[in-house]
Amino acid sequence: MHFAYSPRTQALRQQLRAFLDQYIVPRIGAWHEAVAAGQFPVPFMADLKALARSEGLWNLFLPALRDDEPGTCLSNLEYAPLAEIMGRVHWASEVFNCNAPDTGNMELLHLFATPEQRQRWLQPLLEGEIRSAFAMTEPDVPSSDASNIQTLIRREGDEYVINGRKWFITNASHPDCRLLIVMGKTDPDAPAHQQQSMILVPFDTPGVQLLRNIPVLNHVAPEGHSELLLRDVRVPVGNLLGEEGEGFMMAQARLGPGRIHHCMRSIGMAELALELMVERSQERKAFGQYLHQYANIGDWIAESRIEIEQARLLVLKTAWMIDEVGARAARKEIAMIKALVPAMHTRVVDRAMQVYGAMGLTPDTPLADMWTTGRALRFADGPDQVHLRSVARMELKASEAQRGASAAYLTPPENR
Numbered sequence: 422m423h424f425a426y427s428p429r430t431q432a433l434r435q436q437l438r439a440f441l442d443q444y445i446v447p448r449i450g451a452w453h454e455a456v457a458a459g460q461f462p463v464p465f466m467a468d469l470k471a472l473a474r475s476e477g478l479w480n481l482f483l484p485a486l487r488d489d490e491p492g493t494c495l496s497n498l499e500y501a502p503l504a505e506i507m508g509r510v511h512w513a514s515e516v517f518n519c520n521a522p523d524t525g526n527m528e529l530l531h532l533f534a535t536p537e538q539r540q541r542w543l544q545p546l547l548e549g550e551i552r553s554a555f556a557m558t559e560p561d562v563p564s565s566d567a568s569n570i571q572t573l574i575r576r577e578g579d580e581y582v583i584n585g586r587k588w589f590i591t592n593a594s595h596p597d598c599r600l601l602i603v604m605g606k607t608d609p610d611a612p613a614h615q616q617q618s619m620i621l622v623p624f625d626t627p628g629v630q631l632l633r634n635i636p637v638l639n640h641v642a643p644e645g646h647s648e649l650l651l652r653d654v655r656v657p658v659g660n661l662l663g664e665e666g667e668g669f670m671m672a673q674a675r676l677g678p679g680r681i682h683h684c685m686r687s688i689g690m691a692e693l694a695l696e697l698m699v700e701r702s703q704e705r706k707a708f709g710q711y712l713h714q715y716a717n718i719g720d721w722i723a724e725s726r727i728e729i730e731q732a733r734l735l736v737l738k739t740a741w742m743i744d745e746v747g748a749r750a751a752r753k754e755i756a757m758i759k760a761l762v763p764a765m766h767t768r769v770v771d772r773a774m775q776v777y778g779a780m781g782l783t784p785d786t787p788l789a790d791m792w793t794t795g796r797a798l799r800f801a802d803g804p805d806q807v808h809l810r811s812v813a814r815m816e817l818k819a820s821e822a823q824r825g826a827s828a829a830y831l832t833p834p835e836n837r
């Protein structure tokens with residue numbers, strides 16, 4: 422098991438961090454001002470994207486990227502530390518065309534799209550010309566189990582008719598969102614994991630209604646975590662992605678790498694929060710001592726470093742496993758990092774907020790936004806409890822072959 426950073430990865434890390442520090446961090450204030458003024462996408466985003474692409478920092482997330490497609494082909498293990506750097510600024514990933522949910526949608530199209538679908542949707546996504554959304558979760562059912570989804574996709578001649586309601590659909594309020602990948606049921610009577618299908622729906626199709634951009638902990642993301650109503654939406658049968666009944670399988674293929682990308686960015690936010698905490702504790706005095714001189718603050722710094730390093734190592738192991746044996750074989754590790762990392766993220770950020778005092782609650786630091794992101798990630802791609810349950814079930818199944826073997830370590834009753 423070897424997942425140290427290669428010389429290529431080290432060089433890309435240095436290049437990416439230099440780009441972030443030189444071109445993105447100085448524009449954080451301008452980004453917030455533009456969004457507050459209703460300018461979204463922000464006016465300088467296109468220039469930043471063009472510059473990043475010219476420097477070879479483009480489409481870094483796709484291991485199967487072809488030679489004739491724009492970008493740099495990296496493995497999951499090579500991409501992990503780069504995503505961590507992007508996570509330091511929540512909108513930075515878009516500059517490099519590595520933003521969710523477009524990354525997952527491009528992976529889906531890369532794996533399952535027909536040549537016509539690739540030409541119409543994948544190519545403009547790879548070029549960064551459009552944005553997209555993945556419409557799976559629904560308000561009336563626990564959508565972390567996709568077999569509960571109620572949206573119906575019914576075939577009528579040469580068309581599919583779609584009816585349903587979706588919510589927390591990231592990117593759906595983005596002005597450049599052109600494509601919805603909708604997950605619904607084509608055969609409610611089939612076996613539980615063969616009922617679902619995915620279909621490509623142009624956002625301007627009649628019947629697609631954007632109801633609202635849902636605030637998350639009273640925070641409104643300009644790209645949207647939106648609620649959609651799909652009422653008698655008609656698309657050609659050629660818009661089916663893959664085959665009927667393959668939606669659940671495709672969702673699992675998409676969510677594996679997607680979950681690891683979230684965790685990589687989370688670690689970047691936690692790392693920044695720790696840096697801010699340390700600096701604040703060295704500058705701020707209370708009751709005659711610098712904050713870091715108090716034992717509890719020193720413990721917070723140490724505990725945060727330990728937790729970040731533990732999380733990073735497990736994420737790198739998971740990335741290595743996906744590269745070596747595939748997402749299915751790494752599903753326990755994927756579930757573990759998804760349960761571990763967002764909780765670690767929120768703990769570290771919360772400590773930093775406490776060290777900053779009231780300032781940590783304000784827009785004067787990125788901490789409040791980072792805490793909100795971390796807390797939301799404990800639901801995104803499935804709540805913590807779903808992943809913990811998955812890990813427990815896999816542990817129990819793995820123990821069946823050796824059940825009773827550990828009893829040899831128990832003291833016999835007659836010797837107790």
